Amino acid sequence: MMANLAEPLKNVINIADDTLIIADKTYRSRLLVGSGKYKDLEETRLATEASGAEIITVAIRRTNIGQNPNEPSLLDVISTEHYTLLPNTAGCYTVEDAVRTCRLARELLDGHDLVKLEVLGDEKTLFPDVTATLEAAKILVKDGFKVMVYTNDDPLIAKRLEELGCVAVMPLAAPIGSGLGIRNPYNILTIVENARVPILVDAGVGTASDAAIAMELGCAGILMNTAIAAARNPVLMASAMKKAVQAGREAFLAGRMPRKRFASASSPIDGLFF
Amino acid sequence: MKIIINGELRELESGTSLENLVQLLDLQGKRLAIEVNQAIVPRSQFASFQLTEQDQVEIVHAIGGG
Numbered sequence: 001m002m003a004n005l006a007e008p009l010k011n012v013i014n015i016a017d018d019t020l021i022i023a024d025k026t027y028r029s030r031l032l033v034g035s036g037k038y039k040d041l042e043e044t045r046l047a048t049e050a051s052g053a054e055i056i057t058v059a060i061r062r063t064n065i066g067q068n069p070n071e072p073s074l075l076d077v078i079s080t081e082h083y084t085l086l087p088n089t090a091g092c093y094t095v096e097d098a099v100r101t102c103r104l105a106r107e108l109l110d111g112h113d114l115v116k117l118e119v120l121g122d123e124k125t126l127f128p129d130v131t132a133t134l135e136a137a138k139i140l141v142k143d144g145f146k147v148m149v150y151t152n153d154d155p156l157i158a159k160r161l162e163e164l165g166c167v168a169v170m171p172l173a174a175p176i177g178s179g180l181g182i183r184n185p186y187n188i189l190t191i192v193e194n195a196r197v198p199i200l201v202d203a204g205v206g207t208a209s210d211a212a213i214a215m216e217l218g219c220a221g222i223l224m225n226t227a228i229a230a231a232r233n234p235v236l237m238a239s240a241m242k243k244a245v246q247a248g249r250e251a252f253l254a255g256r257m258p259r260k261r262f263a264s265a266s267s268p269i270d271g272l273f274f
Numbered sequence: 275m276k277i278i279i280n281g282e283l284r285e286l287e288s289g290t291s292l293e294n295l296v297q298l299l300d301l302q303g304k305r306l307a308i309e310v311n312q313a314i315v316p317r318s319q320f321a322s323f324q325l326t327e328q329d330q331v332e333i334v335h336a337i338g339g340g
Contacts, residue, residue, distance in 0.1 A: 034338075034340025036337075036338040058338065059336070059340075060337075061334060061335070061337050061339075062332065062334055063280065063333045063334060065280055073304070074336055085336065090340065103314055104332075108336060229340075
């Protein structure tokens with residue numbers, strides 16, 4: 001239902017109209033999830049469903065040869081019909097490997113060309129090698145890929161990646177799998193304020209409040225894997241994350257009150273009887 | 275002929291096509307992508323693409339990852 005544009009919209013938000021658009025495609029969920037680190041495929045399936053996510057990252061790896069051919073595979077539980085798959089270039093430390101991985105992913109998925117680009121620079125922190133990332137992004141965009149790019153929280157690099165034609169820029173909150181939450185909210189805020197493409201926090205989220213904070217900063221969405229898969233109860237955490245992302249987004253759209261140094265009473269002084 | 279498949283040396287009959295290979299490895303019907311000597315071979319060409327001695331083949335699929 002479209003709101004009547006003649007009326008002020010200040011207090012009326014139809015949250016159902018608040019959709020996420022990436023590369024001209026519309027999504028209802030601002031929570032994106034990875035499919036790794038789960039106990040088994042059943043847990044993967046249940047947690048993914050509980051999260052409400054529509055975009056799911058997958059990794060591209062060698063097929064196990066000699067495996068039982070009836071062994072279920074990831075795409076049996078995360079089907080291309082119900083989800084938008086986002087192949088990643090996890091484990092790539094060079095431009096060449098990342099580009100090669102994306103091309104294989106596109107072939108694997110019958111021409112589906114939305115990819116998550118990550119070019120790592122260091123094994124301990126898994127921080128991105130931003131110069132290699134810029135180079136790989138340039139090649140991939142030219143080759144027709146729709147690139148969602150993992151990067152650090154440097155606003156200059158984020159803007160350069162956008163200018164290269166990436167469809168979304170994804171600054172890390174903290175190292176992949178660290179669960180530390182957003183380390184530098186001011187950088188994320190600067191990136192969001194300067195962006196003309198969706199900014200999604202990717203990596204380092206630990207718990208629901210971290211996700212809410214990302215959304216309150218104005219991020220278009222958030223991508224996480226370990227935060228859900230490594231929780232004691234992943235399916236429950238997936239549900240928590242779904243709500244946190246919605247809550248954070250609504251809080252952002254609602255426009256928070258300003259922070260104040262001192263108190264401001266909520267009850268009137270008039271009518272005091274003592 | 276000797277072919278390297280996913281890093282492992284294998285002996286195949288000469289004239290084996292990629293389609294033959296997929297069947298030999300029991301991978302028919304699976305969603306996968308194949309590179310031969312670092313060049314992707316589209317699925318539509320599996321039947322016509324013949325492997326030759328020393329070819330390095332990579333067969334990949336999608337798995338869980340973040």
